Amino acid sequence: KAGVTQTPRYLIKTRGQQVTLSCSPISGHRSVSWYQQTPGQGLQFLFEYFSETQRNKGNFPGRFSGRQFSNSRSEMNVSTLELGDSALYLCASSYDGGNTEAFFGQGTRLTVV
């Protein structure tokens, strides 16, 4: 079966702009989680969506938001970009959240200049 697809793979944005990243989970998976990965910081949890509802949120400012559609595809949006937002953004899909295997996409590399 097809894996988790994230688009685009690479993005370059200017400070102050906003960006939308997309994640298509594995068919049948209802949970999509988003992570920010920076060198030395590991995987920082952003939020989790399950059946179109955000059910868990990490400690990120309100500039980071997301949503999930009825087909489980998810988007995350970052507004008013800052240089520190440069990172690899990963999404992970699973059937039912944190108690089952999570499958990660290859990520979107965001560079803010």
Add this chain to the structure above:
Amino acid sequence: GENVEQHPSTLSVQEGDSAVIKCTYSDSASNYFPWYKQELGKGPQLIIDIRSNVGEKKDQRIAVTLNKTAKHFSLHITETQPEDSAVYFCAASIRSGGYQKVTFGTGTKLQVIP
């Protein structure tokens, strides 16, 4: 909330030697402990996991041990090969508010020297 510490942050071993990565967690209610391997340019991939009702699990050259009393779990890789070089993440999952929450460690960069 749950806190997961992972050590060491970097690890170099000679090919054929064993590698051990250790993680500790803070909440004794955590009940699921997956390990992920991230190769360069790729997303993390599950390599092995263990649940709180089991003390050890093995899959070929990879094994994970869990000590619930001490709240720590470890990844053991035997007969390391160059393709084992990657970043490894541990995680702990706990049921809270009706669903599971996963917390990741900060990662260990493993280098296997041929």
